[in-house]
Amino acid sequence: MNAKVLEVRDLEVTIDTPSGVLTAIDGASFDLREGEILGLVGESGSGKTLTGRAIMRLLPSRKMAIRRGTVCINGEDITQFDESRMRGIRGRTIGMIFQNPSSHLDPVMTVGKQIAESIRFHEGVSAKESLSRAAEFLRQVDIPDPNVRLNSFAHEFSGGMRQRAMIAMALACRPKILIADEPTTALDVTVQAQILRLLLDLRKRRGLSIMLVTHDLGVVAQTCDTIAVMYAGRLVERAPKKELLLGPLHPYTKGLIASQPGGAKPRQQLPSISGQPPSLSSFPDGCRFHPRCEFSKSACQTEIPVLEQVEDSHQTACLRWHDLVRQKVLGAA
Amino acid sequence: MNKTTSITVARRRFRLRFGGHPRVLYAGLCITIFWLILALGANVISPFNPNTQDISNVLDPPSLKHWFGTDNFGRDVLSRVIHGTRVDLQMGLVGVILPFLLGTVVGSLSGYFGRFIDMVLMRILDVMLSFPWLVLLIAIITVLRPGLGSFYIAITLVGWVSYARLVRAQTLVLKNSDFVHAAVNLGYGHLRILFRHILPNALIPSIVFSMSDVVLVILAGSSISYLGLGVQPPTAEWGLMIAEGQNFIVTAWWITAFPGLSIVFLAFGFSLLADGLGEKLGVRE
Amino acid sequence: MHRFKFVIYRPIQMIPVLIGISLITFILIHSIPGDPVRILLGPRATKAVIEAVHAQYGLDKPVYIQYGYFLKNLLHGDMGRSIVFKMPVLGLISERISATLFLLVNGLVYALALTLPLATIAALYQGRIPDHLIRLVSTIGLGFPAFWLGIMMMMVFSVWLGKFPVSGYGRTFIEHLHHLFLPSLTIAVALSAVLIRNLRASLLTEMDSDYVAAVRAKGLPESWIFIRHVIRNSLIPTINLLGVNLGWLIGGTVIIETVFSVPGLGSLLVSSIFTRDYMVVMAITMVFACAIVIVNFTVDIITVALDPRIEL
Numbered sequence: 001m002n003a004k005v006l007e008v009r010d011l012e013v014t015i016d017t018p019s020g021v022l023t024a025i026d027g028a029s030f031d032l033r034e035g036e037i038l039g040l041v042g043e044s045g046s047g048k049t050l051t052g053r054a055i056m057r058l059l060p061s062r063k064m065a066i067r068r069g070t071v072c073i074n075g076e077d078i079t080q081f082d083e084s085r086m087r088g089i090r091g092r093t094i095g096m097i098f099q100n101p102s103s104h105l106d107p108v109m110t111v112g113k114q115i116a117e118s119i120r121f122h123e124g125v126s127a128k129e130s131l132s133r134a135a136e137f138l139r140q141v142d143i144p145d146p147n148v149r150l151n152s153f154a155h156e157f158s159g160g161m162r163q164r165a166m167i168a169m170a171l172a173c174r175p176k177i178l179i180a181d182e183p184t185t186a187l188d189v190t191v192q193a194q195i196l197r198l199l200l201d202l203r204k205r206r207g208l209s210i211m212l213v214t215h216d217l218g219v220v221a222q223t224c225d226t227i228a229v230m231y232a233g234r235l236v237e238r239a240p241k242k243e244l245l246l247g248p249l250h251p252y253t254k255g256l257i258a259s260q261p262g263g264a265k266p267r268q269q270l271p272s273i274s275g276q277p278p279s280l281s282s283f284p285d286g287c288r289f290h291p292r293c294e295f296s297k298s299a300c301q302t303e304i305p306v307l308e309q310v311e312d313s314h315q316t317a318c319l320r321w322h323d324l325v326r327q328k329v330l331g332a333a
Numbered sequence: 334m335n336k337t338t339s340i341t342v343a344r345r346r347f348r349l350r351f352g353g354h355p356r357v358l359y360a361g362l363c364i365t366i367f368w369l370i371l372a373l374g375a376n377v378i379s380p381f382n383p384n385t386q387d388i389s390n391v392l393d394p395p396s397l398k399h400w401f402g403t404d405n406f407g408r409d410v411l412s413r414v415i416h417g418t419r420v421d422l423q424m425g426l427v428g429v430i431l432p433f434l435l436g437t438v439v440g441s442l443s444g445y446f447g448r449f450i451d452m453v454l455m456r457i458l459d460v461m462l463s464f465p466w467l468v469l470l471i472a473i474i475t476v477l478r479p480g481l482g483s484f485y486i487a488i489t490l491v492g493w494v495s496y497a498r499l500v501r502a503q504t505l506v507l508k509n510s511d512f513v514h515a516a517v518n519l520g521y522g523h524l525r526i527l528f529r530h531i532l533p534n535a536l537i538p539s540i541v542f543s544m545s546d547v548v549l550v551i552l553a554g555s556s557i558s559y560l561g562l563g564v565q566p567p568t569a570e571w572g573l574m575i576a577e578g579q580n581f582i583v584t585a586w587w588i589t590a591f592p593g594l595s596i597v598f599l600a601f602g603f604s605l606l607a608d609g610l611g612e613k614l615g616v617r618e
Numbered sequence: 619m620h621r622f623k624f625v626i627y628r629p630i631q632m633i634p635v636l637i638g639i640s641l642i643t644f645i646l647i648h649s650i651p652g653d654p655v656r657i658l659l660g661p662r663a664t665k666a667v668i669e670a671v672h673a674q675y676g677l678d679k680p681v682y683i684q685y686g687y688f689l690k691n692l693l694h695g696d697m698g699r700s701i702v703f704k705m706p707v708l709g710l711i712s713e714r715i716s717a718t719l720f721l722l723v724n725g726l727v728y729a730l731a732l733t734l735p736l737a738t739i740a741a742l743y744q745g746r747i748p749d750h751l752i753r754l755v756s757t758i759g760l761g762f763p764a765f766w767l768g769i770m771m772m773m774v775f776s777v778w779l780g781k782f783p784v785s786g787y788g789r790t791f792i793e794h795l796h797h798l799f800l801p802s803l804t805i806a807v808a809l810s811a812v813l814i815r816n817l818r819a820s821l822l823t824e825m826d827s828d829y830v831a832a833v834r835a836k837g838l839p840e841s842w843i844f845i846r847h848v849i850r851n852s853l854i855p856t857i858n859l860l861g862v863n864l865g866w867l868i869g870g871t872v873i874i875e876t877v878f879s880v881p882g883l884g885s886l887l888v889s890s891i892f893t894r895d896y897m898v899v900m901a902i903t904m905v906f907a908c909a910i911v912i913v914n915f916t917v918d919i920i921t922v923a924l925d926p927r928i929e930l
Contacts, residue, residue, distance in 0.1 A: 056835055058831060058835060087838075087839060091837030096835040098828065098831070098832055100828065103828040103829065104828045104829050104831070104832040105832070106851070107926070107927055108851055108926060109847070118836045118837070118838065121838055122837070155926070155927050169832070169836065173836055173837065456634060456635075456638065457638070459634075459635050459638070460641075461642075463908075463914075464639070464906070464907045464910070465865040465866070465868035465869045465872075465906050465910065466869055467866075467868075467869025467873070468869055468872060468887065468902075471872070471887065471891065471899075472899060472900065472903045475650075475891045475899050476650050476651075545760075548761055552763050555763055556873055559765050560873070560876065562891065572763070575763075575769065583773070586773060589766070589769055593769075593770065596761065596762075596763050597758065597766075598761070600762075601758050601760075601761050604760050604761060608757065
């Protein structure tokens with residue numbers, strides 16, 4: 001098995017609000033191996049985007065903080081780094097691409113210059129040299145006519161091209177790890193497929209390790225090796241893709257998969273998970289999913305399930321996972 | 334069909350957000366209320382009659398008897414400042430309400446009915462906004478006779494433009510919202526929709542703007558009076574007092590200092606109100 | 619450069635506005651109580667002259683024809699005569715305009731010198747003491763009447779400290795700077811109060827935006843981000859803001875010129891009211907309005923040059 005490039009242990013992120021200090025991410029732990037594509041899946045508000053931001057130490061608000069936990073890259077815990085050391089990591093070791101490429105590109109600077117600026121800063125080359133290298137990155141992300149496109153502005157690109165440009169921008173720093181925060185959510189379906197294929201290609205060509213954050217199971221099914229599921233700030237299940245999708249061992253994952261449009265039989269009502277995800281200020285005690293869970297028993301209301309190894313590299317945080325195994329074996333719907 | 338239920342439910346309500354810093358709003362309120370009390374109770378609060386001249390005590394520096402000193406006619410400066418509050422506060426309020434009303438009517442009608450009326454209005458707005466505000470005021474007052482009444486007329490003729498613009502913009506947006514479509518489908522008359530459904534929501538930016546407009550109007554009014562085109566002597570008004578005291582600036586600085594500080598402080602109160610309201614109602618400049 | 623084709627369109631669009639300005643000015647002139655010719659010529663004009671002027675301005679004809687004469691005269695550079703100075707108004711204006719221009723530009727320069735650093739500091743130290751202080755001072759500054767500020771400045775710097783002249787304009791460039799230092803500073807302080815608040819808000823908006831987060835994710839330092847991204851994006855709304863506040867700036871100039879007795883258009887405007895030199899008043903008003911139209915046009919050009927997103 002490949003070496004671990006990113007190790008997250010017990011990550012806890014809090015938000016300081018007028019109604020008190022709330023925990024947005026509660027003890028998340030997972031690994032990313034070299035060349036692996038890990039999918040972090042969850043609904044909005046599950047904390048998945050925040051996890052990516054926390055790893056980059058780019059939390060969106062001053063009121064948020066990493067209270068506990070470690071994030072180790074190549075053995076070093078970056079949560080202990082001061083800001084200037086962290087800046088050395090960002091871009092060069094770990095990069096990030098964002099959900100909405102239109103708002104994440106500077107509207108008054110040419111795309112070429114935006115890609116070139118990381119090259120200029122990190123590698124100390126001249127402006128001219130950095131621009132020609134930027135063209136090379138544009139080519140790598142399959143943007144036609146890269147030399148011409150260097151002088152274009154973001155608003156002159158289509159949505160898919162903007163996302164490619166953003167990927168080029170992130171790649172220009174030559175990171176080993178890439179965090180992709182909902183890279184396809186704002187794009188058309190056809191363009192989505194292209195971008196995902198690009199990511200897979202980049203993994204193969206450059207040995208990138210990618211953490212793909214998304215709410216879309218279809219996306220992870222296409223691209224990821226491993227899938228980790230988040231709910232209400234906690235990691236609830238983690239397994240290699242096939243095992244998770246074919247044999248989920250957490251009721252939430254099960255519900256997610258069942259509610260995918262492709263799964264229902266004709267003339268059957270599309271199943272969905274009843275209820276709403278809880279808000280930050282009113283997380284249920286015990287297992288946070290229990291109010292919506294068809295398997296919940298009284299213990300689920302008080303005991304917090306911990307992520308435990310169930311099978312070979314399959315982990316789940318559910319007190320009643322054996323019942324789910326039984327269902328899988330018996331083939332119940 | 335129960336008229337009251339469907340549309341009152343559909344009417345969009347803005348919710349006051351209670352986050353942020355209400356202290357700015359409260360500070361502004363306190364200061365404004367202070368001035369309001371001073372203005373309303375001027376006759377009771379001021380120690381002297383503002384117009385009583387006392388030739389033996391001309392140009393006295395601030396003392397226990399005359400907290401703000403006396404001016405070149407021996408009049409008590411403190412009393413004149415307190416009475417001046419009535420005039421300046423009145424200028425600020427009246428000078429905002431009149432343009433507010435005129436501008437709102439014109440802007441909402443133009444935004445709602447659109448097309449020709451709107452085009453004409455936009456042209457007028459463009460032209461009027463090209464004139465420097467104060468200069469146009471001065472030009473209009475030149476035509477009428479200098480005085481407080483002329484000031485009010487002039488400021489109404491000049492100031493309605495900002496409100497018309499704000500209300501028109503909001504009306505254009507709200508015209509296309511769902512609750513308006515619902516009202517139209519229910520067969521409500523245009524004017525009713527405009528005044529009972531659109532306006533309450535459209536007025537929010539105008540109300541926030543009006544607070545900072547009060548500051549502008551008070552400054553304009555005192556400037557006009559300073560120039561001799563507004564309030565006439567012997568009325569106590571801060572701008573006028575500053576003009577009268579300017580000749581004695583070297584020997585009797587208090588005649589100009591205190592009215593000026595009052596303008597600053599009154600304006601400060603309204604500026605805080607504007608900021609506080611703006612934060613609370615989620616409106617930006 | 620197809621984006622700049624509006625350089626041709628906009629002047630055409632400006633024409634209705636300029637016509638509107640002349641129309642309003644005409645209405646104002648027409649509203650002055652009394653015989654307009656007497657107003658033009660003063661109380662000592664003879665009957666013959668009055669009749670000649672009546673003919674020249676078409677005052678016996680209907681109003682709209684009078685307006686036509688008015689426009690025609692305007693286009694020939696004839697804005698009437700000053701009864702006080704006994705010369706064409708146009709000549710009077712061109713004599714006095716340089717002082718006003720100097721004051722305006724000087725004031726603007728000082729205002730920018732004050733605004734740029736203070737707004738930047740406030741934005742960089744957001745939420746901390748320097749920010750609160752700057753915001754407090756600029757909010758208080760909003761309420762300072764320009765005339766009072768000018769008087770206070772005069773008292774402190776001219777009278778007590780004796781460093782600057784109380785009035786006038788001087789003859790050489792250096793003397794201009796010296797004489798106009800206090801008036802320009804007064805304008806600058808008043809204008810800065812507004813500009814600082816707005817520029818600070820612009821800077822904060824940009825600093826908080828998505829693309830800045832993306833640049834941070836590339837590991838670039840804050841100073842680089844501020845200079846190469848934030849400032850350039852904040853520049854556009856700020857320049858627009860200057861254009862919007864121009865009317866305010868001119869109004870302030872009128873008052874400051876009066877306070878400091880600067881021989882410019884503003885003090886001429888005010889004195890002409892009291893000498894009943896009405897044509898001067900209206901002509902200066904119109905000149906100011908046209909100047910604003912032209913400046914707004916210039917601001918538009920600059921905005922298009924700076925912002926690649928705009929297509930006109």
